Amino acid sequence: MHNTTDLLIQSLIFNFFIDLVPLLVVTLIAWLILSKVLKRYELRANEKLMLERENTTLLQKRVDDLNERLVGIEKLLKEVE
Incomplete structure (x- = not known):
């Protein structure tokens, strides 16, 4: 049993x-x-993030360049007045 x-x-x-x-x-x-x-x-997301960072850096450079040009134009206008 x-x-x-x-x-x-x-x-x-x-x-x-x-x-x-x-x-x-x-x-x-x-x-x-x-x-x-x-x-x-995750790899795709990291690649996308890196591209966005590069794009942001390039756009910031463009904004800085435009700002410098605008400051130059403002100085010229003040001199003309």
């Missing part, structure tokens, strides 16, 4: 782990896929 109970418990535990293996495999595959997708998304 004791041996059959032990055998039944071992069988149930074995079946539980056998049923658990596919779930673990699917979870692992899903995690790997999601991590790759997120890494790609």
Whole structure:
């Protein structure tokens, strides 16, 4: 009687782990896929951020140049008056 109970418990535990293996495999595959997708998304976001920073720097240079020209024009107008 004791041996059959032990055998039944071992069988149930074995079946539980056998049923658990596919779930673990699917979870692992899903995690790997999601991590790759997120890494790609992060790389694209970083590239986009770098381009925006470069664009901002160029626009700031243009604004500074226009400001210098405007100051020069204002000086000329004051001299003419």
